Amino acid sequence: MEEKIFLITAGSGPLECCRAVYKVRELLIAQARKLDLQVEILDEIPAEKTGALQSCTLRFKGFVPEVFMNEWQGTVQWIAASPYRPAHKRKNWFVGVEILENGAPVSWNESEVTFETFRASGPGGQNVNKVESAVRVTHQHTGIQIRVADTRSQLENKSIALKRLAQKLEALQNEQASQLRHDTRNKHLSLERGNPVKVIRGPL
Structure with missing residues (x-):
């Protein structure tokens, strides 16, 4: 299933821009549901008033x-006229909508792992034993491979390999989450005023 992550941000704009973020969020969600998309709110940063969001x-x-x-x-x-400052002359409020790069989701299911066995070798190429006790596991979705020849037991090596694979996948997920947070901060700070892709007229 395809997924896209949208960031809506007021940047450093005033409270009216934060209200516009809230309204744009409503429009996006309504339109997405008409397209039969599943919608999940990952994060919201509230503004100082109810019904307004910084991002x-x-x-x-x-x-x-x-x-x-x-x-x-x-x-x-x-x-729109400001809902907070009726006498304010400004009527143009800007928000940014960005689609963030989202790393391929890391799934952890043993059915997606392939196993290979081979003979473990000692120093100088000497065989540690005559059976294929060493194990190589490959996570098909990411291509991550783990090779284990710690013990003479194939079963034990397989168990060790799966634990190390789980650690690798967790590290990858943390890295992706960190990159997403970094992208979010950058997008939040780089809102471009003017040259809008969409103009909406209506009360805030």
Whole structure:
């Protein structure tokens, strides 16, 4: 199943931009559901008033049409009077919508692992034993391989290899999560005013 992660951010904009983030989130979720996409809210950073967000991160699962992504990715301009400062002359509020790079999800299921056995060799190429006790496991989804020849027991080596594979996969997931947080911070700071990909007119 395909998945895309959308970040909606007010950048360093005022409270009205945070309100626009909240409203854009509602529109995105409603449109995604019409496209039969699964919607998951990954993260929200609230603003100082209810119904306003500094940023929001959404995950959409399913077939995400290119036209849907192109419609929203970039700067969104919301034209409306301020709901917080009625006398304020400004009526243009900007938010950013970015699609974050999401590493391929790391699945951990033993059915996705292939096993190979071979003879373990000692110093100088001497055989440690005459049976294929050494084990190599390969995680098909990521290509990660673990080779273990710690003991003379194939069963024990297999168990050790699976534990080490699990550690490798956990490290990979942590790395992907760290990269996603880094991308989110960068996108949040780099909101471009002007040249909007979408203009919305309506009350905030």
